[in-house]
Amino acid sequence: MRADAIVVGGGLHGLSAALQLARRGRRVLVLEAERIAAHASSASAGGVRTLGRDLAEVPIALAALEMWREIASLVGDDCGYTQSGQVKVAETETELDQLAARVRALRARGWEHEELVDRDALRRLLPALAPHCVGGLVVRTDGFATPYRTALAFHRAAVAAGAVVREGARVVGLERSGGIWHVALADGTRATAPIVVNAAGAWGPRVARLAGETIPVRFSAFMMLLTSPLPPFVTPVVGAVGRPLSFKQLASGHVMIGGGHKGVADLDTGRVVLDIDRAAYSARTALDLFPVLAGCALEHIWAGIEGVATDDLPVIGHGRSEGLVHAFGFSGHGFAIAPAVGALVAQLALEGTTNLPIGPFDPARFGPARAGTG
Amino acid sequence: MAERIVIVGAGAAGRAAAALLPQARIVARPEATAWHAEPGRLWILERGQIDAVPFDILVVAAPVLHLLLALGCRTRAWRPVVDACGRTSAADVFAAGALVGAATADEAARQGRIVAQAILGRAPEGTIAVGAPPERVGEDDLLAASLGVTKVALRDGGIVGIATAARHRTDAEPIPFAPATPIPFAALAARAGERPPPRPLQIDEALA
Numbered sequence A: 001m002r003a004d005a006i007v008v009g010g011g012l013h014g015l016s017a018a019l020q021l022a023r024r025g026r027r028v029l030v031l032e033a034e035r036i037a038a039h040a041s042s043a044s045a046g047g048v049r050t051l052g053r054d055l056a057e058v059p060i061a062l063a064a065l066e067m068w069r070e071i072a073s074l075v076g077d078d079c080g081y082t083q084s085g086q087v088k089v090a091e092t093e094t095e096l097d098q099l100a101a102r103v104r105a106l107r108a109r110g111w112e113h114e115e116l117v118d119r120d121a122l123r124r125l126l127p128a129l130a131p132h133c134v135g136g137l138v139v140r141t142d143g144f145a146t147p148y149r150t151a152l153a154f155h156r157a158a159v160a161a162g163a164v165v166r167e168g169a170r171v172v173g174l175e176r177s178g179g180i181w182h183v184a185l186a187d188g189t190r191a192t193a194p195i196v197v198n199a200a201g202a203w204g205p206r207v208a209r210l211a212g213e214t215i216p217v218r219f220s221a222f223m224m225l226l227t228s229p230l231p232p233f234v235t236p237v238v239g240a241v242g243r244p245l246s247f248k249q250l251a252s253g254h255v256m257i258g259g260g261h262k263g264v265a266d267l268d269t270g271r272v273v274l275d276i277d278r279a280a281y282s283a284r285t286a287l288d289l290f291p292v293l294a295g296c297a298l299e300h301i302w303a304g305i306e307g308v309a310t311d312d313l314p315v316i317g318h319g320r321s322e323g324l325v326h327a328f329g330f331s332g333h334g335f336a337i338a339p340a341v342g343a344l345v346a347q348l349a350l351e352g353t354t355n356l357p358i359g360p361f362d363p364a365r366f367g368p369a370r371a372g373t374g
Numbered sequence B: 001m002a003e004r005i006v007i008v009g010a011g012a013a014g015r016a017a018a019a020l021l022p023q024a025r026i027v028a029r030p031e032a033t034a035w036h037a038e039p040g041r042l043w044i045l046e047r048g049q050i051d052a053v054p055f056d057i058l059v060v061a062a063p064v065l066h067l068l069l070a071l072g073c074r075t076r077a078w079r080p081v082v083d084a085c086g087r088t089s090a091a092d093v094f095a096a097g098a099l100v101g102a103a104t105a106d107e108a109a110r111q112g113r114i115v116a117q118a119i120l121g122r123a124p125e126g127t128i129a130v131g132a133p134p135e136r137v138g139e140d141d142l143l144a145a146s147l148g149v150t151k152v153a154l155r156d157g158g159i160v161g162i163a164t165a166a167r168h169r170t171d172a173e174p175i176p177f178a179p180a181t182p183i184p185f186a187a188l189a190a191r192a193g194e195r196p197p198p199r200p201l202q203i204d205e206a207l208a
């Protein structure tokens, strides 16, 4: 098939880019090696968070939040999006001081969305929180969505807009000649297009390498824990300043706990090995903050493979090769910004520039590094 | 033999294997529940405590497909893929009994013996053939049972995504995540020691 753009990777980012390109009237072909959202996009916790973002990501996160609030008008499904708010909890005065400094830094740039709350206000937001917590940071308009449902909604919307999505289509070669990318697939077939979008998640550096580019983004297997259903006790998504944690209760009563502890991923097989001792530490943290968990069961643990950059920022921008746009390595927080990043990728691919600053995400920022250094 | 052999299950298959492998450690309900496995380590819940049991050879002789899934063993139609002596796609992991489709206790015991003989390096008396797929109570029941989770967790608990992605993979491929079955939350938390240092980011050796 001759397309106007080929998107490599059928995770949420590939599908979001495909939707935006297709809505702009382009013939889009998405090539997904396995299944739609087989990796990070289905394993995700689905947190929609502007809270605590790196300052470089704030404009995109705020733009994305506007899109989440109207997500059904974008993809025809509400994606389970719930405006629950998100809270980052300080367990000590020192941590609270850090949060206050953060708010000042945001205010200095004109951003008002994060709000510092004292002990009493925190208690009102989180009555079940352990009493030692001294305050926190809140974004009341943040929330969360259901990851796999979201990916399927973007898939349907992209297809409805004319995109063609092929599963079981692993890209193994990228060659540019005559102003056209010749894309080779593992099954021996080929596809061509003037534009290629690399949305291959943790495998993004491998796809970049097919085009002769070295982008030293690393990867991790982020772990998640899920408890048995409990009566409702917490509304916002909760994080902590001093310990890796992301904590939320779903409408079903299940509590989903994640936030940073990692297992071991294998890019060749796409498999993960859990790290039970680190999962135990996540459980300990959650229990310290929410004693109500004492009697519940742990129903499941899983991990998903995500590309992570050493500076914890995504790779979004033009490659060195003409007609190549990279959008991968979302470093554990790419779900929230996916609706907006798809639009940025479409702008990059079709207009060459974007309406939001993406300089800090430049694929070349790691320097002319050799792979394995960076 | 210096090898640490661990047998999961004390039904007909597990008992028959254990009879030939007296040095093996047996992990069986109700005393101990095997709830997760990783290469070389079986995770158990015993007297309310979480523990890791190291193994060189693991015999899964209980209906706990999720242990094999967690170990990356190949499955087909909700059964492990095994060779004639019960060896799974992981060289150090064997399966026998109802999990493989044995319909009777006699057949399960026969399979347990064959697995033990293979582990001992003796010529097995007979071969193991994978039985018919489990009765289709419904895909979701099978999926939940195989992953060791409740159906509610599957449907409403947000793991429907990975589960569905897993279900849609070709049958014979290992699923891309490592399942674990329900255990008391506080028991896992109690295992936590000092805050572990963050794991370093992984580097893609293929690009080095």
Ligand SMILES: Cc1cc2nc3c(=O)[nH]c(=O)nc-3n(C[C@H](O)[C@H](O)[C@H](O)COP(=O)(O)OP(=O)(O)OC[C@H]3O[C@@H](n4cnc5c(N)ncnc54)[C@H](O)[C@@H]3O)c2cc1C
Pocket (backbone or CB within 6 Å): A008, A009, A010, A011, A012, A013, A014, A031, A032, A033, A034, A035, A036, A037, A038, A039, A040, A041, A042, A043, A044, A045, A046, A047, A048, A049, A169, A170, A171, A172, A199, A200, A201, A202, A203, A204, A207, A221, A222, A223, A224, A246, A258, A303, A304, A305, A306, A327, A328, A329, A330, A331, A332, A333, A334, A335, A336, A337
């Ligand atoms: C456990 C976990 C929890 C998370 N929680 C949150 C959260 O709360 N909030 C948040 O904002 N973010 C969160 N994230 C991050 C977020 O989920 C990811 O940033 C996002 O899903 C990445 O989407 P993606 O499309 O880039 O990658 P993926 O979904 O991994 O998609 C990449 C796809 O590319 C395919 N592919 C790879 N190589 C090839 C090839 N050669 N040819 C064709 N296809 C190929 C893969 O099969 C894969 O399907 C979490 C991530 C994980 C793992």
